[in-house]
Amino acid sequence: xxxxxxxxxxxxxxxxxxxxxxxxxxxxxxxxxxxxxxxxxxxxxxxxxxxxxxxxxxxxxxxxxxxxxxxxxxxxxxxxxxxxxxxxxxxxxxxxxxxxxxxxxxxxxxxxxxxxxxxxxxxxxxxxxxxxxxxxxxxxxxxxxxxxxxxxxxxxxxxxxxxxxxxxxxxxxxxxxxxxxxxxxxxxxxxxxxxxxxxxxxxxxxxxxxxxxxxxxxxxxxxxxxxxxxxxxxxxxxxxxxxxxxxxxxxxxxxxxxxxxxxxxxxxxxxxxxxxxxxxxxxxxxxxxxxxxxxxxxxxxxxxxxxxxxxxxxxxxxxxxxxxxxxxxxxxxxxxxxxxxxxxxxxxxxxxxxxxxxxxxxxxxxxxxxxxxxxxxxxxxxxxxxxxxxxxxxxxxxxxxxxxxxxxxxxxxxxxxxxxxxxxxxxxxxxxxxxxx
Amino acid sequence: xxxxxxxxxxxxxxxxxxxxxxxxxxxxxxxxxxxxxxxxxxxxxxxxxxxxxxxxxxxxxxxxxxxxxxxxxxxxxxxxxxxxxxxxxxxxxxxxxxxxxxxxxxxxxxxxxxxxxxxxxxxxxxxxxxxxxxxxxxxxxxxxxxxxxxxxxxxxxxxxxxxxxxxxxxxxxxxxxxxxxxxxxxxxxxxxxxxxxxxxxxxxxxxxxxxxxxxxxxxxxxxxxxxxxxxxxxxxxxxxxxxxxxxxxxxxxxxxxxxxxxxxxxxxxxxxxxxxxxxxxxxxxxxxxxxxxxxxxxxxxxxxxxxxxxxxxxxxxxxxxxxxxxxxxxxxxxxxxxxxxxxxxxxxxxxxxxxxxxxxxxxxxxxxxxxxxxxxxxxxxxxxxxxxxxxxxxxxxxxxxxxxxxxxxxxxxxxxxxxxxxxxxxxxxxxxxxxxx
Numbered sequence: 020x021x022x023x024x025x026x027x028x029x030x031x032x033x034x035x036x037x038x039x040x041x042x043x044x045x046x047x048x049x050x051x052x053x054x055x056x057x058x059x060x061x062x063x064x065x066x067x068x069x070x071x072x073x074x075x076x077x078x079x080x081x082x083x084x085x086x087x088x089x090x091x092x093x094x095x096x097x098x099x100x101x102x103x104x105x106x107x108x109x110x111x112x113x114x115x116x117x118x119x120x121x122x123x124x125x126x127x128x129x130x131x132x133x134x135x136x137x138x139x140x141x142x143x144x145x146x147x148x149x150x151x152x153x154x155x156x157x158x159x160x161x162x163x164x165x166x167x168x169x170x171x172x173x174x175x176x177x178x179x180x181x182x183x184x185x186x187x188x189x190x191x192x193x194x195x196x197x198x199x200x201x202x203x204x205x206x207x208x209x210x211x212x213x214x215x216x217x218x219x220x221x222x223x224x225x226x227x228x229x230x231x232x233x234x235x236x237x238x239x240x241x242x243x244x245x246x247x248x249x250x251x252x253x254x255x256x257x258x259x260x261x262x263x264x265x266x267x268x269x270x271x272x273x274x275x276x277x278x279x280x281x282x283x284x285x286x287x288x289x290x291x292x293x294x295x296x297x298x299x300x301x302x303x304x305x306x307x308x309x310x311x312x313x314x315x316x317x318x319x320x321x322x323x324x325x326x327x328x329x330x331x332x333x334x335x336x337x338x339x340x341x342x343x344x345x346x347x348x349x350x351x352x353x354x355x356x357x358x359x360x361x362x363x364x365x366x367x368x369x370x371x372x373x374x375x376x377x378x379x380x381x382x383x384x385x386x387x388x389x390x391x392x393x394x395x396x397x398x399x400x401x402x403x404x405x406x407x408x409x410x411x412x413x414x415x416x417x418x419x420x421x422x423x424x425x426x427x428x429x430x431x432x433x434x435x436x437x438x439x440x441x442x443x444x445x446x447x448x449x450x451x452x453x454x455x456x
Numbered sequence: 457x458x459x460x461x462x463x464x465x466x467x468x469x470x471x472x473x474x475x476x477x478x479x480x481x482x483x484x485x486x487x488x489x490x491x492x493x494x495x496x497x498x499x500x501x502x503x504x505x506x507x508x509x510x511x512x513x514x515x516x517x518x519x520x521x522x523x524x525x526x527x528x529x530x531x532x533x534x535x536x537x538x539x540x541x542x543x544x545x546x547x548x549x550x551x552x553x554x555x556x557x558x559x560x561x562x563x564x565x566x567x568x569x570x571x572x573x574x575x576x577x578x579x580x581x582x583x584x585x586x587x588x589x590x591x592x593x594x595x596x597x598x599x600x601x602x603x604x605x606x607x608x609x610x611x612x613x614x615x616x617x618x619x620x621x622x623x624x625x626x627x628x629x630x631x632x633x634x635x636x637x638x639x640x641x642x643x644x645x646x647x648x649x650x651x652x653x654x655x656x657x658x659x660x661x662x663x664x665x666x667x668x669x670x671x672x673x674x675x676x677x678x679x680x681x682x683x684x685x686x687x688x689x690x691x692x693x694x695x696x697x698x699x700x701x702x703x704x705x706x707x708x709x710x711x712x713x714x715x716x717x718x719x720x721x722x723x724x725x726x727x728x729x730x731x732x733x734x735x736x737x738x739x740x741x742x743x744x745x746x747x748x749x750x751x752x753x754x755x756x757x758x759x760x761x762x763x764x765x766x767x768x769x770x771x772x773x774x775x776x777x778x779x780x781x782x783x784x785x786x787x788x789x790x791x792x793x794x795x796x797x798x799x800x801x802x803x804x805x806x807x808x809x810x811x812x813x814x815x816x817x818x819x820x821x822x823x824x825x826x827x828x829x830x831x832x833x834x835x836x837x838x839x840x841x842x843x844x845x846x847x848x849x850x851x852x853x854x855x856x857x858x859x860x861x862x863x864x865x866x867x868x869x870x871x872x873x874x875x876x877x878x879x880x881x882x883x884x885x886x887x888x889x890x891x892x893x
Contacts, residue, residue: 222768291773309776312762312769316812321758325749328787331659332749336728339746339776350765375753 024383024454025402029438031300031345031452032387036440038296039389039447041082041152041217042089044288049215051090056146058213059285065094068146068211073098073113074134075150076127076159077229079217079288081107081115082444083150087215088113091148099137100150101130101158106444123160128168131161131198138203141210149203149212152288153219153446155229156189161197163263170257171195181250185227190238190246192230193271195263200226200236200271201279207233208278218289219446221314221350225284233282236271240264290349290447293389297347297450306345306454315350315451319364320371320422322352323384326453327375330382333455342381346453354394360426363394365449366401366437370427373403373411374418380405381456389450391443394428399440400449401431410434461820461891462839466875468737468782468889469824473877475733476826476884478519478589478654479526481725486652488527493583495650496722502531505583505648510535510550511571512587513596514666516654516725518544518552519881520587524652525550528585536574537587538567538595543881560597565605568598568635575640578647586640586649589725590656590883592666593626598634600700607694608632618687626667627675627683630708632700633667637708638716640669645715655726656883658751658787662721670719673708677701727786727884730826734784734887743782743891752787752888756801757808757859759789760821763890764812767819770892779818783890791831797863800831802886803838803874807864810840810848811855817842818893826887828880831865836877837886838868847871 037043049058056063065071071094073087080100088095088110098113103120107113116130141147162171174195178188193200204212214233216225225234243264247253253261272278286292291313298308311329315322326348333344340346354364362370368386376382387393387400408418414433421430431437474480486495493500502508508531510524517537525532525547535550540557544550553567578584599608611632615625630637641649651670653662662671680701684690690698709715723729728750735745748766752759763785770781777783791801799807805823813819824830824837845855851870858867868874 222772310769310773311776312765314765314768314772315762316765317758317761318755321754322762324754325752325759325762328749328751328753331751332747335659335751336747339748 024404024456027304028383028385028402028452028454031297032385032450034300035293035297035450036389036443039288039293039445040443041079041288041445042086044217045083045086045215046090048285048287049087049090059283061283063146063211063213067144069144070096070141072096072137072141072145072147073150074100074137074147076101077150077152077155077217078103079152079445080150083152083215083217084110084113087148087150099133101127101134103154103158118158120154120157122172123157123168125168127158127160131159134159135161135198135203135206138206141207143209145210147207147210147212149214149233151214151229151232152217156192159198159229163195163197165259166195166263167259170259174256174260177252177255181252183246183250187246189227189230191243193236193238194240194243195260196230198232199230201231201234202271203232204282205272205278208281210281212282214282214284216284216286217445217447218286219448221290221316221448223286223289223291234284235274235276235279237274239270240267288445288447293447293450294347294349297452301345301347306343307340308345308347309340311346311348313349315348315352317352319352319354319367323368323371324375326384326451327372330376330384330453330455331379334379334382342455344455348451349448351448354425356425358424358426360421360424361396361429362425362427363388363396365393366396366398366427366431367425368451369401369403370418370422370430373407374422376405377408378405383454385452387438387450389443389448390446391440396428397439398428398437400438401427401436402438403436407434461841461893464741465820465822465839465889465891468734469822469887471737472730472734472887473826473880476725476730476882477880478516478725478882479523481654482520482523482652483527485722485724486524486527496720498720500583500648500650504581506581507533507578509533509574509578509582509584510587511537511574511584513538514587514589514592514654515540516589516882517587520589520652520654521547521550524585524587536570538564538571540591540595555595557591557594559609560594560605562605564595564597568596571596572598572635572640572643575643578644580646582647584644584647584649586651586670588651588666588669589654593629596635600632600634602696603632603700604696607696611693611697614689614692618689620683620687622664624683626664628680629667630673630675631677631680632697635669636667637663637673638668638671639708641719642709642715645718647718649719651719651721653721653723654882655723656885658727658753658885660723660726660728671721672711672713672716674711676707677704725882725884730884730887731784731786734889738782738784743780744777745782745784746777748783748785750786752785752789754789756789756791756804760805760808761812763821763888764809767813767821767890767892768816771816771819779892781892785888786885788885791862793862795861795863797858797861798833798866799862799864800825800833802830803833803835803864803868804859804862805888806838806840807855807859807867810844811859813842814845815842820891822889824875824887826880826885827883828877833865834876835865835874837875838864838873839875840873844871844873
């Protein structure tokens with residue numbers, strides 16, 4: 020039976036998870052008012068549209084499609100989505116492609132071609148509701164000729180091997196693709212496009228989520244070539260990739276391009292929105308809230324120590340927020356695995372924090388992955404408080420040793436402090452909560 | 457010529473350093489109003505005292521003694537301080553012992569004996585002003601017979617080797633000493649004691665600073681024996697230490713002991729007070745301020761990433777504090793050295809942060825050690841902003857490589873972004889500043 024702070028923390032977490040649920044996320048941001056579809060700050064009068072197409076890709080595309088079908092019903096002309104695994108029972112008038120992920124396959128390419136076709140065929144009187152979520156980049160591959168899917172894969176691998184960062188990889192990807200980097204929006208023009216985005220990218224850079232198929236792209240062919248040169252791989256990428264990057268155009272559509280006047284990119288789910296939902300719930304429970312950051316990155320155990328240090332400051336000096344306080348952070352940390360134990364970044368976070376707050380009263384720390392799958396475990400995360408280390412000791416466990424062995428799962432399993440949600444079907448990174456009484 | 461944010465950051469840092477300066481710290485918290493010494497919440501009518509003794513130890517004891525002499529002048533009967541190096545020109549009626557640190561020596565023991573003698577000789581009509589600062593534990597060693605200084609040293613080393621934490625080491629130390637753990641206050645009783653403390657301990661645990669010679673001690677002989685047992689070293693510590701710990705008393709004075717009615721322990725300088733001074737200055741410059749924590753610990757580069765993440769959140773969402781914002785943190789991080797470069801934890805902090813904020817406008821990050829000596833360098837720290845990486849690149853430097861090589865000094869030296877204060881004679885850990893415009 021969890022104590023009140025633990026109950027509160029779990030309740031706040033659940034509200035955050037609900038906000039990140041793909042169907043909930045769509046339903047909260049899109050609604051039908053008679054014949055008007057209201058999404059974000061725009062209103063789409065359905066009477067004006069001859070056809071309403073739904074198209075998209077991503078691990079959550081199925082759930083998002085079901086939600087949009089729940090709203091638009093028979094007003095949907097047809098739909099086409101690329102998913103990782105088909106949990107799309109109940110979809111009508113939809114083509115659902117089950118595609119390879121994280122390594123793109125020919126199914127993905129066929130699906131991408133189908134989606135591109137819808138976009139190209141749509142006219143000025145048509146509306147395309149695009150659905151983009153995590154994994155869309157791999158699930159919707161459409162290499163620009165003469166590049167083949169296999170060459171695209173090889174290029175990505177080469178870039179990874181030479182240490183290119185995600186922005187650099189995306190720049191190359193966009194310029195050897197026919198849909199990424201805003202090119203799907205260009206295909207759709209002059210149709211109207213409403214893209215609903217479930218963001219799995221820290222900071223919600225629109226052009227990074229699924230490589231931004233309906234988002235203006237600032238990068239150029241020249242940038243792409245410069246990246247190859249930077250890593251000295253101009254002559255190691257497949258010849259067709261080199262050839263494609265040398266054509267120098269047509270450039271991906273840039274910010275300000277008139278095609279984007281008919282495009283709205285709307286984030287319906289994200290780490291930020293989940294954190295905001297958590298804030299609201301924590302407030303309703305009577306906590307003073309503070310969002311530390313939704314950009315948190317770094318080695319888990321040290322990030323945990325900073326969180327513990329903040330909890331200590333709240334206790335000692337009533338700052339940066341007065342108790343009863345709920346400090347919330349998002350983003351995603353990493354674990355450098357040195358041991359042989361079982362765990363995940365969220366469970367390890369709770370374990371490292373537990374060590375720092377040992378013996379302190381009125382502090383509860385929770386960390387959970389919004390996908391419900393923390394590392395190779397069946398837990399989403401764990402929670403700990405000032406009594407955790409003493410309870411562990413009483414159970415014959417040395418927290419420091421479990422941490423050194425990256426064995427957070429067994430540590431919290433024995434204490435009954437794992438959080439198990441099951442796979443949630445969404446992924447907007449992690450949520451961490453500090454409750455300080 | 458530093459930009460305005462850099463100027464502001466350096467100005468805020470300077471104010472924090474000033475608050476941590478030993479002489480300033482004493483002068484700000486102690487003043488003479490005619491015949492009354494006002495310190496903290498207490499007033500000491502000097503007319504009531506026959507003698508005013510000054511006694512103490514620590515790396516800043518010399519500067520603190522000069523400051524208290526500046527306030528009390530000829531009212532000081534005599535003084536006795538143990539210091540690491542004698543920069544005590546101008547002290548009158550003081551015995552100044554230059555003692556070994558961090559390894560205690562016989563000078564330290566002779567000095568400690570002298571200080572204990574003053575305490576013991578003082579009567580109900582006497583006031584002892586005690587001065588405690590970092591290093592006091594090593595600089596004022598007075599082993600309890602039959603333990604010798606050499607045995608005490610060996611015991612500390614044994615505890616360090618078997619991984620005992622600082623609280624455990626302090627517990628043992630207090631029980632094989634005649635002055636630590638409140639015992640100096642007991643010797644002084646029934647004299648009045650005012651202890652001025654310059655804290656170098658994160659969290660300002662009074663009983664940890666210099667092992668708390670005038671502070672109640674909660675630990676017991678039984679605790680000390682349990683620690684030896686925990687690490688299985690009961691039979692490896694010198695026989696005399698074992699014998700001493702078996703005498704079972706007299707116990708160190710506990711909280712509530714009447715002797716503490718005549719004792720005031722007053723922190724005059726600390727990381728917290730330096731941070732508070734920084735807050736005040738930042739406000740006067742027009743910044744919204746937030747103290748993240750004064751308890752910050754952990755691996756420097758990951759702590760830096762969390763700070764960078766907070767700066768990003770301020771920029772992106774105006775939280776946890778609205779811009780123009782000044783986020784301040786204290787405490788002390790650690791660096792796991794893997795490279796062969798030159799640097800310190802504060803310079804490495806600035807370097808790691810610089811990588812995360814590369815290209816972002818209106819963020820400045822600074823980190824500096826209050827002792828003015830960051831690692832084995834002549835710098836106190838460094839500062840960085842969103843342009844740092846680009847400037848480094850233009851100078852032919854790859855920030856990631858410098859970080860991997862722990863070579864932050866050469867990185868910032870080339871950019872002219874080192875902070876050099878020279879040794880400050882104080883140590884209240886580190887100060888970090890984020891300015892977000």
